Amino acid sequence: MEDSVDCRQFCxxxxxxxxxxxxxxxxxxxxxxxxxxISLRTGKVEGLNQSSSYGFxxxxxxxxxxxxASSPIVTDEAGGRIAEEAVRxxxxxxxxxxxxxxLAPVEVHEGSFKTDWKINPFDVSxxxxxxxxxxxxxxxxQDPKVKVTDSFMEFFKFDQVFASTEGAYIEQTRIExxxxxSATAIENSEVQTRSYPGAFGGDYAAEGYEFVQxxxxxxxxxxxxxxxxxxxxxxxxxxxxxxxxxxGSILALQVHESCxxxxxxxxxxxxxxxxxxxxxxxxxxxxxxxxxxxxxNMTADATIxxxxxxxxxxxxxxPGQCFNVVEDxxxxxxxxxxxxxxxxxxxxxxxxxxxxxxxxPIIRMTNVSLMPxxxxxxxxxxxxxxGIYAADVKSWSIDDKRLNFLFGTEIAWEIKDGSLGRxxxxxxxxxxxxxxxxxxxxxxxxxxxxxYGVPNCGKGEPAQLAHxxxxxxxxxxxxxxxxxxx
Amino acid sequence: MKLLGQDKLRSLMQIALSHSSADQTEVSxxxxxxxxxxxxxxxxxxxxxxxxxxxxxxxxxxxxxASCSGNDISEQGIRDLVDKAIxxxxxxxxxxxxxxxxxxxxxxxxxxSYFRSTADMTPEDRANAVRQIVIESDRxxxxxxxxxxxxxxxxxxxxxxxxxxxxxxxxARLTCVVTGPDGGFGYAQGHFMDSSKIQPGAIGAxxxxxxxxxRNPVDxxxxxxxxxxxxxxxxxxxxxxxxxxxxxxxxxxxxxxMCGKMGQKIVSDKISIWDDGRDPRTIAAPFDSEGVAKQHVxxxxxxxASGVLYGSYTAHREGKKSTGHSGGINxxxxxxxxxxxxxIASTKRGIMMTRFHxxxxxxxxxxxxxxxxxxxxxxxxxxxxxxxxxxLRFNQSIVEALAKVEMVGKDLILDDGILAPAIxxxxxxxxxxxxx
Numbered sequence: 048m049e050d051s052v053d054c055r056q057f058c059x060x061x062x063x064x065x066x067x068x069x070x071x072x073x074x075x076x077x078x079x080x081x082x083x084x085i086s087l088r089t090g091k092v093e094g095l096n097q098s099s100s101y102g103f104x105x106x107x108x109x110x111x112x113x114x115x116a117s118s119p120i121v122t123d124e125a126g127g128r129i130a131e132e133a134v135r136x137x138x139x140x141x142x143x144x145x146x147x148x149x150l151a152p153v154e155v156h157e158g159s160f161k162t163d164w165k166i167n168p169f170d171v172s173x174x175x176x177x178x179x180x181x182x183x184x185x186x187x188x189q190d191p192k193v194k195v196t197d198s199f200m201e202f203f204k205f206d207q208v209f210a211s212t213e214g215a216y217i218e219q220t221r222i223e224x225x226x227x228x229s230a231t232a233i234e235n236s237e238v239q240t241r242s243y244p245g246a247f248g249g250d251y252a253a254e255g256y257e258f259v260q261x262x263x264x265x266x267x268x269x270x271x272x273x274x275x276x277x278x279x280x281x282x283x284x285x286x287x288x289x290x291x292x293x294x295g296s297i298l299a300l301q302v303h304e305s306c307x308x309x310x311x312x313x314x315x316x317x318x319x320x321x322x323x324x325x326x327x328x329x330x331x332x333x334x335x336x337x338x339x340x341x342x343x344n345m346t347a348d349a350t351i352x353x354x355x356x357x358x359x360x361x362x363x364x365x366p367g368q369c370f371n372v373v374e375d376x377x378x379x380x381x382x383x384x385x386x387x388x389x390x391x392x393x394x395x396x397x398x399x400x401x402x403x404x405x406x407x408p409i410i411r412m413t414n415v416s417l418m419p420x421x422x423x424x425x426x427x428x429x430x431x432x433x434g435i436y437a438a439d440v441k442s443w444s445i446d447d448k449r450l451n452f453l454f455g456t457e458i459a460w461e462i463k464d465g466s467l468g469r470x471x472x473x474x475x476x477x478x479x480x481x482x483x484x485x486x487x488x489x490x491x492x493x494x495x496x497x498x499y500g501v502p503n504c505g506k507g508e509p510a511q512l513a514h515x516x517x518x519x520x521x522x523x524x525x526x527x528x529x530x531x532x533x
Numbered sequence: 534m535k536l537l538g539q540d541k542l543r544s545l546m547q548i549a550l551s552h553s554s555a556d557q558t559e560v561s562x563x564x565x566x567x568x569x570x571x572x573x574x575x576x577x578x579x580x581x582x583x584x585x586x587x588x589x590x591x592x593x594x595x596x597x598x599a600s601c602s603g604n605d606i607s608e609q610g611i612r613d614l615v616d617k618a619i620x621x622x623x624x625x626x627x628x629x630x631x632x633x634x635x636x637x638x639x640x641x642x643x644x645x646s647y648f649r650s651t652a653d654m655t656p657e658d659r660a661n662a663v664r665q666i667v668i669e670s671d672r673x674x675x676x677x678x679x680x681x682x683x684x685x686x687x688x689x690x691x692x693x694x695x696x697x698x699x700x701x702x703x704x705a706r707l708t709c710v711v712t713g714p715d716g717g718f719g720y721a722q723g724h725f726m727d728s729s730k731i732q733p734g735a736i737g738a739x740x741x742x743x744x745x746x747x748r749n750p751v752d753x754x755x756x757x758x759x760x761x762x763x764x765x766x767x768x769x770x771x772x773x774x775x776x777x778x779x780x781x782x783x784x785x786x787x788x789x790x791m792c793g794k795m796g797q798k799i800v801s802d803k804i805s806i807w808d809d810g811r812d813p814r815t816i817a818a819p820f821d822s823e824g825v826a827k828q829h830v831x832x833x834x835x836x837x838a839s840g841v842l843y844g845s846y847t848a849h850r851e852g853k854k855s856t857g858h859s860g861g862i863n864x865x866x867x868x869x870x871x872x873x874x875x876x877i878a879s880t881k882r883g884i885m886m887t888r889f890h891x892x893x894x895x896x897x898x899x900x901x902x903x904x905x906x907x908x909x910x911x912x913x914x915x916x917x918x919x920x921x922x923x924x925l926r927f928n929q930s931i932v933e934a935l936a937k938v939e940m941v942g943k944d945l946i947l948d949d950g951i952l953a954p955a956i957x958x959x960x961x962x963x964x965x966x967x968x969x
Contacts, residue, residue: 089786091628095621098602114656116582119604132582139656140570140577143663148578173624181626195786231788238788238897318573321678321710324890324907327968405583442895444926446905451926451967453903455895475895475903477926477965508571508680528965532895532903532928 111147112140164255186268225251239278251500283531290434324447339484355500416518420490565686632849651703669737690824698824719743720908759883760961769889777900781847800935827857869941
């Protein structure tokens with residue numbers, strides 16, 4: 048935070064002003080967000096950027112309706128003006144409402160919290176970071192068929208103060224680190240890409256530079272390169288119903304899209320219906336709907352150390368929590384806010400977050416994960432006489448209630464008689480969410496389970512790219528509709 | 534917060550340029566205010582006001598480049614940002630493909646892009662607009678959801694080579710999805726620089742009518758159909774199409790759908806697609822993020838692959854000049870002469886779709902996308918709409934769909950910054966259906 052600002056005093060003044068102007072409830076956040084990104088494209092450092100953003104917001108509830116205003120200018124003058132603006136906006140909101148917003152009660156907290164990191168990435172020299180990426184990138188380019196390579200790393204630091212008229216005052220600091228590499232081979236109008244440790248954003252964690260070091264990208268670069276090139280001449284993935292084993296990172300995205308989003312209670316109540324959509328997991332299904340097979344257990348856990356969706360308190364001052372969303376295949380719980388939880392007679396499960404000072408918090412995933420089973424990966428392959436093993440996301444799409452989906456992966460392998468065989472290109476698979484999870488008949492164990500950091504979960508208007516986590520281990524699904532994109 | 538104005542912005546940018554010791558320096562400042570009213574279940578549930586400031590500095594030493602951005606535009610804040618960019622650039626490698634920041638060109642043509650009607654809009658005005666939509670959705674026993682987004686902003690760019698660009702612009706977009714009785718959904722929207730052109734009642738009525746007409750949807754089998762895409766769906770399709778290779782970078786790297794086909798006919802000769810940031814029917818902006826004047830660029834002209842979009846970096850790699858496409862896009866598909874009733878009347882058995890949902894590219898070189906229909910999908914038989922249908926999943930090459938275009942609408946609609954007509958294509962592949 049800026050040294051020149053006494054945050055507690057500033058918050059007290061602004062919240063007091065909001066109350067004076069008629070707010071029944073108000074909260075506010077002061078946020079500083081720092082970012083550093085380094086990207087190499089085909090051997091050249093094309094992106095070397097640092098950015099910072101600082102500002103505050105006020106959210107007020109008045110006449111049963113919300114108002115929100117924000118400013119990058121953190122002064123007493125701006126504080127009063129923005130509080131006034133938020134109140135005016137709330138009064139306008141109250142002109143179009145059917146019922147008043149109510150808030151579920153919350154225990155009031157005060158304190159300071161920060162994530163753990165060993166090496167502050169902002170203290171590591173740019174030279175060291177660039178050298179790490181260049182070494183990996185050089186290996187990626189050691190085949191003339193690889194025409195494009197990408198290597199990147201990115202770091203975030205968030206400092207946030209949350210205060211409310213109920214007396215909460217919570218300071219949180221978090222550091223996040225992420226990195227990834229990819230190689231694109233091109234020949235005769237064929238384009239194939241392989242990535243590590245995951246496509247579309249690599250992997251991230253709420254850890255320091257030690258996380259990037261642990262990814263060992265240099266050690267994986269050769270495999271990424273050779274698979275990209277091998278895909279050029281691979282046969283297209285055959286169509287038809289197949290036993291499908293999904294690798295962890297693509298399955299994590301499947302969890303994200305077909306479980307993480309539909310358990311967001313704002314979607315369920317239609318609050319995102321014009322844009323991101325709604326949910327098939329409507330309240331009458333709670334505790335009785337069969338979401339998947341008996342093997343399927345999923346949690347929303349904001350308490351996992353290092354998880355990109357972990358935090359001490361959400362942006363309503365509700366503690367981060369761990370709870371079941373699917374238990375033994377039955378749908379069990381929602382990600383919620385104070386406003387939505389009370390409509391089900393519940394307390395908030397602490398999922399309200401925004402990406403910066405100038406965005407209103409909405410319900411976001413924490414770390415929504417498929418819990419591990421007890422198979423080993425080798426056992427799983429050996430137990431599959433005829434199937435497909437597919438890895439790393441290439442394309443994804445799901446309908447606006449989160450039922451009908453189609454995903455493409457970067458690569459697949461044929462499984463014949465319990466062994467991995469030839470590489471297949473352009474695999475796509477599709478289905479309906481409950482049927483798909485109902486066909487899950489094997490899940491690998493803790494040794495193969497990984498929590499993937501997703502830095503680009505899109506939702507809301509204006510679009511907010513939230514940082515969330517999704518965990519999974521390789522798992523098998525039967526009679527999945529497969530195909531090959533062309 | 535009021536806009537700072539050209540003189541103030543220029544003086545702030547001069548601080549950066551005069552402070553910098555780099556070989557070349559670029560500074561860009563954006564300020565503005567924006568507001569967003571979101572509604573769902575016929576209730577305003579989010580209502581926000583923002584003040585925005587952003588400053589970016591790019592420092593160049595030889596062929597080394599680094600950039601920094603922030604939101605502190607105090608004199609000291611600007612100097613600190615320049616120092617930070619310069620400190621970073623010394624850690625940078627040389628990029629042999631980098632030639633220079635853009636040189637100034639002739640005077641940038643002025644575009645009427647700022648409208649007081651939008652800039653002066655109040656929270657009460659937005660609430661009243663939402664109320665008009667709710668009144669329309671009430672008429673069919675439905676509920677309304679959507680958003681009203683308005684902004685007024687200014688953008689200045691200067692560089693040490695003499696680029697000195699400034700403009701002010703406004704943007705107003707009202708979107709609406711009406712959920713009707715018996716499983717009907719309808720979408721409509723209005724998007725203009727001038728909010729006085731937005732007619733909330735008409736938007737609400739259009740969405741409500743579509744929701745009413747799409748009640749009790751039926752299943753249809755997957756397969757190939759003739760397909761009428763309303764302008765909203767065409768805008769959605771073009772939004773995905775641009776990622777398949779309209780930019781110079783993807784063309785240079787060999788993974789654009791136009792690679793090896795420049796100058797060749799790739800789609801129906803009824804199709805022309807271009808980008809023009811100065812077209813007043815779009816959300817016009819006279820220059821790009823580097824301060825370079827945006828030019829009209831034909832991407833597909835009468836079915837023939839004609840060009841790609843350049844920023845200074847990609848242009849210099851080919852010894853060309855930037856077309857003003859370093860960021861920002863103003864895609865336009867040219868009109869034809871058909872009406873939507875004529876398209877329906879000419880269809881033997883087809884699907885009419887209102888809008889895409891969550892479409893993503895599944896195959897780059899064919900620009901194949903998979904996504905869902907939403908908010909009003911209809912079956913046409915023997916020249917008539919015979920039933921609303923449940924939403925369908927498609928997996929379809931955009932290039933192939935455009936190659937089979939038989940009719941192009943004469944009316945253009947701007948949706949999410951893209952201007953397009955309705956089209957009718959002879960074949961569109963639907964893979965499966967869903968439950969609603």
